[in-house]
Every structure is written in C-alpha cells, then in structure tokens.
Amino acid sequence: MLFGKGQIASITAEIPASAKILVTYGGGSIKTNGVYDQVMSAVAGRQVMEFGGIEPNPRLETLMKAVELVRNEGIDFLLAVGGGSVIDGTKFIAAAVPFTGDPWDILAKTAPVKDALPLGVVLTIPATGSEMNTFSVVTKWETKDKLAFSSPLVYPRFSVLDPETTFSLPQKQIANGIVDAFTHVMEQYLTYPAHAPLQDRMAESILKTLIEIGPKTLADPKDYDARAIFMWCATMALNGLIGVGVPQDWSTHDIGHELTALHGLDHAQTLAIVLPSTMSVRRSSKWQKLLQYAERVWGIVDGTEEERVNEAIASTRNFFESVGVRTRLSDYGIGRETIPIIVERLEKRRQVALGEQQDVNPQVVEEILQLCG
Amino acid sequence: MLFGKGQIASITAEIPASAKILVTYGGGSIKTNGVYDQVMSAVAGRQVMEFGGIEPNPRLETLMKAVELVRNEGIDFLLAVGGGSVIDGTKFIAAAVPFTGDPWDILAKTAPVKDALPLGVVLTIPATGSEMNTFSVVTKWETKDKLAFSSPLVYPRFSVLDPETTFSLPQKQIANGIVDAFTHVMEQYLTYPAHAPLQDRMAESILKTLIEIGPKTLADPKDYDARAIFMWCATMALNGLIGVGVPQDWSTHDIGHELTALHGLDHAQTLAIVLPSTMSVRRSSKWQKLLQYAERVWGIVDGTEEERVNEAIASTRNFFESVGVRTRLSDYGIGRETIPIIVERLEKRRQVALGEQQDVNPQVVEEILQLCG
Numbered sequence: 097m098l099f100g101k102g103q104i105a106s107i108t109a110e111i112p113a114s115a116k117i118l119v120t121y122g123g124g125s126i127k128t129n130g131v132y133d134q135v136m137s138a139v140a141g142r143q144v145m146e147f148g149g150i151e152p153n154p155r156l157e158t159l160m161k162a163v164e165l166v167r168n169e170g171i172d173f174l175l176a177v178g179g180g181s182v183i184d185g186t187k188f189i190a191a192a193v194p195f196t197g198d199p200w201d202i203l204a205k206t207a208p209v210k211d212a213l214p215l216g217v218v219l220t221i222p223a224t225g226s227e228m229n230t231f232s233v234v235t236k237w238e239t240k241d242k243l244a245f246s247s248p249l250v251y252p253r254f255s256v257l258d259p260e261t262t263f264s265l266p267q268k269q270i271a272n273g274i275v276d277a278f279t280h281v282m283e284q285y286l287t288y289p290a291h292a293p294l295q296d297r298m299a300e301s302i303l304k305t306l307i308e309i310g311p312k313t314l315a316d317p318k319d320y321d322a323r324a325i326f327m328w329c330a331t332m333a334l335n336g337l338i339g340v341g342v343p344q345d346w347s348t349h350d351i352g353h354e355l356t357a358l359h360g361l362d363h364a365q366t367l368a369i370v371l372p373s374t375m376s377v378r379r380s381s382k383w384q385k386l387l388q389y390a391e392r393v394w395g396i397v398d399g400t401e402e403e404r405v406n407e408a409i410a411s412t413r414n415f416f417e418s419v420g421v422r423t424r425l426s427d428y429g430i431g432r433e434t435i436p437i438i439v440e441r442l443e444k445r446r447q448v449a450l451g452e453q454q455d456v457n458p459q460v461v462e463e464i465l466q467l468c469g
Numbered sequence: 470m471l472f473g474k475g476q477i478a479s480i481t482a483e484i485p486a487s488a489k490i491l492v493t494y495g496g497g498s499i500k501t502n503g504v505y506d507q508v509m510s511a512v513a514g515r516q517v518m519e520f521g522g523i524e525p526n527p528r529l530e531t532l533m534k535a536v537e538l539v540r541n542e543g544i545d546f547l548l549a550v551g552g553g554s555v556i557d558g559t560k561f562i563a564a565a566v567p568f569t570g571d572p573w574d575i576l577a578k579t580a581p582v583k584d585a586l587p588l589g590v591v592l593t594i595p596a597t598g599s600e601m602n603t604f605s606v607v608t609k610w611e612t613k614d615k616l617a618f619s620s621p622l623v624y625p626r627f628s629v630l631d632p633e634t635t636f637s638l639p640q641k642q643i644a645n646g647i648v649d650a651f652t653h654v655m656e657q658y659l660t661y662p663a664h665a666p667l668q669d670r671m672a673e674s675i676l677k678t679l680i681e682i683g684p685k686t687l688a689d690p691k692d693y694d695a696r697a698i699f700m701w702c703a704t705m706a707l708n709g710l711i712g713v714g715v716p717q718d719w720s721t722h723d724i725g726h727e728l729t730a731l732h733g734l735d736h737a738q739t740l741a742i743v744l745p746s747t748m749s750v751r752r753s754s755k756w757q758k759l760l761q762y763a764e765r766v767w768g769i770v771d772g773t774e775e776e777r778v779n780e781a782i783a784s785t786r787n788f789f790e791s792v793g794v795r796t797r798l799s800d801y802g803i804g805r806e807t808i809p810i811i812v813e814r815l816e817k818r819r820q821v822a823l824g825e826q827q828d829v830n831p832q833v834v835e836e837i838l839q840l841c842g
Contacts, residue, residue, distance in 0.1 A: 099714065291694040293681065294701055297674030305667045321664040328667055328714075337710070341472060341701075 097228065097331070098256045101320070104134040104218055107175070110254045111216060115173035116143040118166055120186045122150050122178045129264040131220055135177055145169060150178070153356055153363065154185030155237040156200055163192045163199065166213070174215040176252075179269070180224025180276075180363075183217055187232035187250035190215045203234060203243035212249035218256045221265060222327040223273030223364070225280060225334025227255035235357060241445075242353040257331065259323040267314060270326075271420040272364035274310040277330040278303060278415070279367040283346050284339040286375065286385050287452040292342045296388070299338045303393045305329050310419050347450035348374050351461060354438040359430055368416040368423045373467035375409045377460065381453060425468045435465045470601065470704070471629045474693070477507040477591055480548070483627045484589060488546035489516040491539055493559045495523050495551045502637040504593055508550055518542060523551070526729055526736065527558030528610045529573055536565045536572065539586070547588040549625075552642070553597025553649075553736075556590055560605035560623035563588045576607060576616035585622035591629045594638060595700040596646030596737070598653060598707025600628035608730060614818075615726040630704065632696035640687060643699075644793040645737030647683040650703040651676060651788070652740040656719050657712040659748065659758050660825040665715045669761070672711040676766045678702050683792050720823035721747050724834060727811040732803055741789040741796045746840035748782045750833065754826060798841045808838045 098106050111117060117139055126132040136144070147162045165171070166189060176186035192199035194211040201207040219227045226232070230251045235242040262270070285299035306329050313322040332338070351374075352366030361369075379386060383405070390396040390408035399407070413423050422428065439458045442448065450456035456464075471479050484490060490512055499505040509517070520535045538544070539562060549559035565572035567584040574580040592600045599605070603624045608615040635643070658672035679702050686695040705711070724747075725739030734742075752759060756778070763769040763781035772780070786796050795801065812831045815821065823829035829837075 097713075291698065293698060294674060294678045294705065297678060298671050301667060301670030301674055305670060308666065325664065325666060332667065340470075 098254060099258075099324075099328070101258055101260050103256045103258050104131070104261075105138050107135070107138045107216060107218070107254065107256060111139065111142070111173055111175070113142070116169065116171045117145070117173045117175055118162070118169075118171045118189075119144060119146040119175045119177055120150060120162065120182055120189070121146070121148050121176075122152070122182050124148055125264070126177055126220060129220075129261070131177060131218065131261050135175070135218055139175070145171060150182045150185040152181045153233075153235045153242065154181045154188070155235050156188075157237050159185050159188050159192070159234065160199070162189045166193050172213060174213055175218070176215060177218040177220065179219070179221025180226045183219070183226040183252070184224070184232040184234060186215055186217075187212075187226070188234045188245075189213070190250050191232075191245070191247060200236060203245045204236075204241070206245070209245070209247035209249050212247065214253050215250065216254045216256075217252045218258075218261070219327075220261045221269055221273060222257075222262060222323075222330035223269070223276040225277070225331055227252060227257065228331050228335035231334075233353070240357040242357040257327050259320055259327050262323050262327065263318050265317070267317070267420065268362075270314055270317070272362050273330055274306055274314075274326070274419050275364040275368045275416050275421045277326075277333040278306050279348060279364075279371050280333040281306075281338065282371060282412075283348060284342060284344050286382055286389060287343040287345055288381065289384050289388075290342050295338050295340065295342050300389075300392050302329050302333050302338070303389075307393070307415060310415075314419060343452040345374075345452045347456045347461075350442070350447055350450050351438065351464065354441055355430070355434075358434060358437065358441075359428065361428055361430075364421060365428065368421040369425055369428075369468050370464065372409055372413040372416075372423055373464045375412065376467055377464045378451070378456070379405055379409075381455070425465075432466070432469055435462055438465060471627060472631075472697075472701070474631055474633050476629045476631050477504070477634075478511050480508070480511045480589060480591070480627065480629060484512065484515070484546055484548070486515070489542065489544045490518070490546045490548055491535070491542075491544045492517060492519040492548045492550055493523060493535065493555055493562070494519070494521050494549075495525070495555050497521055498637070499550055499593060502593075502634070504550060504591065504634050508548070508591055512548070518544060523555050523558040525554045526606075526608045526615065527554045527561070528608050529561075530610050532558050532561050532565070532607065533572070535562045539566050545586060547586055548591065549588060550591040550593065552592070552594025553599045556592070556597070556599040556625070557605040557607060559588055559590075560585075560599070561607050561618075562586070563623050564605075564618070564620060573609060576618045577609075577614070579618070582618070582620035582622050585620065587626050588623065589627045589629075590625045591631075591634070592700075593634045594642055594646060595630075595635060595696075595703035596642070596649040598650070598704055600625060600630065601704050601708035604707075606726070613730040615730040630700050632693055632700050635696050635700065636691050638690070640690070640793065641735075643687055643690070645735050646703055647679055647687075647699070647792050648737040648741045648789050648794045650706040651679050652721060652737075652744050653706040654679075654711065655744060655785075656721060657715060657717050659755055659762060660716040660718055661754065662757050663715045668711050668713065668715050673762075673765045675702050675706050675711065676762075680766070680788060683788075687792060716825040718747075718825045720829045720834075723815070723820055723823050724811065724837065727814055728803070728807075731807060731810065731814075732801065734801055734803075737794060738801065741794040742798055742801075742841045743837065745782055745786040745789075745796055746837045748785065749840055750837045751824070751829070752778055752782075754828070798838075805839070805842055808835055811838060
C-alpha cells in the first residue's frame with residue numbers, strides 16, 4: 097500500500113522495467129483530474145498501451161476486448177487506474193488472459209484460476225476495497241448476470257492510495273463509497289457471536305469512523321485528512337482483516353447484485369435499500385449482534401431490547417439517507433413487480449440458501465424485498 | 470496465517486518439496502508438548518536437520534553456530550518452532566547466511582539486508598508478534614548489546630497459530646505475553662493525535678480485548694477460545710496494522726532492552742516496569758492521548774483531567790500486576806545504581822533522542838528510571 101499525496105510517482109519502482117504495460121481505466125475522468133498525467137509520467141519510457149472505457153459494473157463484453165488486446169500485444173503487466181469497477185475488471189482480464197476455454201466460466205462455473213498476469217492499482221474511488229483483496233465482480237451484459245470470483249493470483253502487487261486523487265470526485269460517488277464500505281463491514285459483523293471479540297471491535301472501529309468521517313468528507317471534499325481517513329476505512333472494510341475466522345452474511349450483496357443487473361442501480365444504492373430490510377426481517381437470528389451494534393456503534397442503551405434493535409436499524413437507514421443515498425425501491429422508481437423476477441433469478445442460479453446460516457431462502461428474500469418497497 | 474487446531478499438518482504444502490530444511494527451536498519444551506512430533510510428521514520424508522537451544526533473548530554467539538551449520542549443509546529453508554526468541558533468532562540466521570562480512574553489522578551498523586533464506590513459523594508463545602512482522606531483536610552476549618533490525622526479506626512465508634500448542638505454557642509466559650502485546654500497542658498508540666481515528670480505535674480494540682481476555686486465559690489455560698483470542702491479539706498488536714501512518718514511541722522498549730541486557734529480566738518484565746513511569750514522566754506531551762486512553766479503554770470519565778490521567782496510569786500498572794507481572798525495579802532486586810549505567814550505555818550508542826518526538830534525552834531516561842524504583 098503506497099499511501100499519501102504524490103505516491104503515484106513511486107509506481108516506477110514497483111513495475112518491472114522490462115514489462116509491457118496495459119493501463120486500464122474507466123470513463124476518462126482521470127484525464128481531466130491530473131491522475132492520467134501522473135501515471136503516464138511515472139511509466140514514461142516504458143512500453144505502455146492503454147484500454148479505457150471500462151464501465152461501472154464492468155461488463156464481460158468490454159473486458160474480453162482487453163483480453164484480446166493483451167493476448168495480441170504480448171502485454172505482461174496490468175495497471176488499473178480507477179475505482180472498484182476498473183480494478184475488478186482488470187482482475188478479470190488478468191485471470192482471463194491465460195485461461196483456456198471461456199473465461200466467463202471462472203465466474204459462472206467457478207472454474208479454477210491457475211494463472212494470472214500481475215497487476216497494480218492506482219485507486220481513485222474509495223469504496224469497494226478491491227485494491228487490497230482477491231475479489232472481482234463482473235457483469236455479463238447479454239444475460240444481465242452479475243457474478244463474483246476470487247483468487248489470490250489477482251491480488252494487486254501494489255496499490256497507490258493518494259487521497260488527493262479523490263478531491264474531484266462527484267459527491268454521489270463519495271456517498272456511495274461510504275455506504276459500500278459500511279455495508280462491507282456489516283456483512284462480516286452482523287451475524288451471530290462467534291468468540292471473536294477482536295474482529296468485532298475492529299469492525300465497530302470502522303463503522304464508528306465512517307459515521308464520524310462520512311459527513312465531514314462530504315462537506316469538504318478537499319479536507320485531505322478526512323479523505324485519507326475515509327479512504328483507509330474503505331480499504332480496511334474489505335481486505336480480509338475483520339472477516340478472519342468469523343461467519344459472514346453477504347446476502348445483502350447477493351440480492352443487491354440483482355437490482356443492479358436488472359435496473360442499473362449503483363451498487364451502493366442497492367445495499368442502502370436491502371441492508372435495513374435484511375436487518376429487520378432477520379432480526380431474530382442476529383439478535384445478540386444487533387444489540388451489541390446498537391450499544392457500541394450508536395450508543396443506544398436505553399429502552400427494551402426490541403426498542404434498541406429497532407432504533408439501531410432506523411439509525412442505519414438514517415445514516416445512509418443522511419449522506420444522500422436513498423433507501424427505498426420506490427425512491428428509484430422500482431415497483432414490487434421486480435420481486436418475483438429476482439427470486440426466480442436467484443433460484444435459477446441455485447442461490448437459494450444465502451446468508452451466514454444459509455437460511456435466506458426464496459421466501460426470506462421475498463420478505464426482505466417486500467420491506468424494501 | 471494458518472490459524473486453528475491441527476494446522477501444523479498444513480505446513481507440508483507450504484514448504485517446497487525439494488527444500489533442505491533446518492528446524493530451529495529453543496529449550497526443548499516442544500519435545501514434551503507434542504509440537505515437535507507434529508512438526509516432524511508434517512515434514513516427514515523431507516531433508517530435515519535441527520538446531521535447538523536458542524535461548525530467550527537469542528544470542529548472537531548461539532545463532533552464529535546455526536549460520537555455520539546452514540552454510541555447511543546447504544540448507545535452504547528455515548522453520549522456526551517456538552516463541553519470539555526462536556523466531557527472531559531464525560530471522561537473524563536467515564539474513565546472516567548470505568551476508569558478506571560480520572552479520573552483527575546488520576544490527577550494530579544497520580548494514581542493509583540484501584538477501585535472506587526463506588523461513589516459516591510454528592508459533593508456540595503468543596507475545597512478540599514476530600510471526601507476522603519483519604522485526605528481529607538479538608543480543609550480543611559478549612558486550613550485552615540487545616539490538617534490533619528489520620527487513621521485508623525476513624518476513625515469514627507462513628505462520629501456524631494453533632492455540633492448542635499454548636495449553637502447556639507456564640502461566641508466567643502467558644502473563645508476559647499479555648504485557649508484551651499490551652505494550653506493543655501502547656508504543657504505537659500513546660503518542661499525540663495524528664488524524665488517524667481508525668488506527669486509534671483499532672489499537673483500543675486490541676487493548677480492550679487484552680484486558681478482557683488476559684485474566685480469562687490465565688485462569689483456564691485450556692479454554693481454546695480464550696487462548697485463540699489472546700493469540701490473535703498478540704499478532705495484531707505488532708503486525709504493522711495499527712502503526713501505519715502514525716507517530717510511534719518505542720522508548721519503553723529501548724530502555725527495557727537495557728534492563729534485559731544488564732540484569733537478565735524477561736522482556737515483558739522490563740516493559741511492565743518502564744511503561745507506567747514513561748506515561749507519568751512524559752504525560753504533558755501525551756496529554757490528549759492519555760485522556761482518550763482513559764475514557765475509551767478504561768471508561769474513566771469522571772474527575773479533572775489530571776485525575777483521569779493519573780487513574781489511567783494507575784489502571785495500567787494495576788493491570789500488569791493483576792496478571793502477575795511486577796512493575797518496580799525493586800521487585801526484581803534491582804537498585805538505583807543501574808540508572809547511570811543505562812544512561813551511559815544509551816549515550817554511548819547515541820540513543821539520546823528516543824520517543825515519538827525525539828525528546829527522550831538522557832535526562833528524561835534518568836527521570837523515568839528513577840520513578841521505576
């Protein structure tokens with residue numbers, strides 16, 4: 097992790113001198129905010145090609161063009177410059193290039209990744225944690241399937257986190273990043289007690305810091321310290337640290353991915369919609385952790401257990417709303433007719449036993465989505 | 470990190486099949502508690518030699534014998550089985566083997582480590598964090614110099630943490646481990662505010678968990694969960710996580726090393742003696758953090774600022790005493806005549822500007838040691 101202002105320059109020493117590099121990026125905002133220039137200056141004199149246009153929720157169809165380019169040009173190092181979508185897309189490219197057969201099988205059939213190109217990251221959107229983990233989520237546009245894979249071979253060789261690269265981001269992306277990081281923690285934390293008090297406290301540390309710093313970094317985008325703290329929270333939220341040895345949920349993500357695939361919602365918007373309802377519907381199996389979350393994260397100690405749980409769920413929803421991410425399907429013009437479609441899609445893909453206790457069956461998914469209305 | 474019961478067996482897959490292995494260990498307790506047998510069974514059929522007798526506060530003189538053995542036998546993989554001393558000693562061996570010149574220069578003259586043998590770890594004493602960091606502390610017995618070095622090249626390739634291997638440890642070693650881990654956190658935490666609220670909260674997470682689990686794991690050595698939680702705390706206390714981007718002190722360690730070198734005290738005993746006095750003498754430059762520590766770690770919110778600071782320092786001393794580690798020089802039969810000797814030794818080694826603000830000069834060291842009486 098190369099953290100701090102000006103750190104993009106240090107990638108020069110991190111990429112082998114003889115490497116043939118492909119710089120990957122998204123919609124091109126890096127060309128207007130100076131990041132592109134900093135990157136190109138750091139790899140000046142190297143063999144460099146570029147591949148732009150990786151979309152949010154990166155599409156298989158787009159990424160396969162990059163795979164072809166890499167194969168044809170003999171590129172042997174990938175440098176992802178962007179947010180989670182660019183990084184996830186680049187991880188897929190890295191694994192797909194040496195893959196024999198249809199690379200979509202890596203996600204659709206969990207075909208093992210046996211080899212991958214090395215990749216580095218220059219992070220410009222704090223949110224997904226992809227800069228410090230082995231995960232990647234890709235969407236097959238043709239069938240609207242949004243699926244994930246994981247492999248240690250696509251773990252970034254280095255990641256640059258320069259808070260200044262985020263100063264020019266739209267507020268919406270920061271707000272989304274706050275919700276994304278917060279929900280990543282919740283998926284690993286809000287389950288059931290598992291003799292892991294240190295992981296619990298570290299998860300609570302991230303949540304409390306996000307609650308404290310989120311509004312601050314939204315209010316003043318050029319507050320370097322606030323942006324740096326937020327950036328580090330987002331990375332720590334999903335780099336494996338708080339999830340070691342504990343049960344994990346991830347059903348909010350599984351359901352949310354369907355909303356993105358079907359309706360084009362931002363990833364974080366889907367989480368803001370699904371998480372509060374998940375907490376509400378599945379409260380009995382998460383009871384102890386909900387009470388702990390209420391007390392330690394929100395300082396809720398008065399009232400009956402039920403009142404505290406309700407207040408904690410309401411606080412979560414209010415927090416998402418307060419940073420500007422709406423939490424109802426209706427806020428996005430989505431009606432209840434989507435519910436049976438989502439349930440059917442999950443069933444078709446045999447995603448019928450979600451959550452930390454594999455008890456989030458189609459009926460529970462429906463109940464959760466009904467509450468999201 | 471290979472964490473959990475039975476994990477020693479999995480080192481088979483972590484060590485290259487063709488490796489010529491040297492298993493290093495300490496006083497031989499691993500031969501009576503079953504760890505040695507588990508390790509040997511995991512490397513059965515490989516080329517294996519062994520080197521026992523690495524002492525607590527590992528000595529250069531002993532380690533150089535291992536260096537000679539490794540060089541003569543063409544050993545190319547080191548497997549440290551033990552606690553911090555065995556691991557630190559093995560890190561030194563790893564760096565010393567390919568070193569040209571006198572390997573003590575790595576510590577005495579901070580000669581750069583350019584190459585090192587790969588090493589793996591089977592941890593049996595939770596305390597130092599050496600299983601997940603790049604540090605090593607070695608003592609030159611001839612001159613009683615206890616010095617440290619650090620290199621990414623001696624970062625363990627893997628570490629096995631099986632809580633069951635600690636069930637048979639003497640209570641004293643567990644108590645020492647609690648104090649050691651606690652003080653590691655304090656060295657990185659109790660400085661001055663540095664716009665790092667997440668690192669602060671994570672440090673507090675470790676401290677609170679140690680306070681909670683320390684007495685519990687002492688009371689019931691075979692409580693697997695308590696031992697597992699303690700083991701993970703000790704690792705997280707010094708694996709770099711809570712120290713990123715923040716000022717660090719380490720003067721308690723610097724002074725403590727002298728007490729070990731001169732009087733043979735356990736490392737943790739020296740920390741238990743020096744830390745409370747450091748907190749007391751340097752209170753003004755640590756004021757804000759002392760107040761935060763008082764409130765968040767000990768729940769001290771009543772009284773004047775001075776009263777809260779005093780109570781926090783007293784709580785720290787009481788905690789060390791409560792787990793059975795004494796906190797006064799006199800408890801170990803050491804008189805004040807050692808103070809000028811220590812000050813002189815630090816001055817001779819030009820360690821005259823210790824601490825996070827480099828203001829722990831010989832006069833401050835003397836003041837701290839006077840208070841340790």
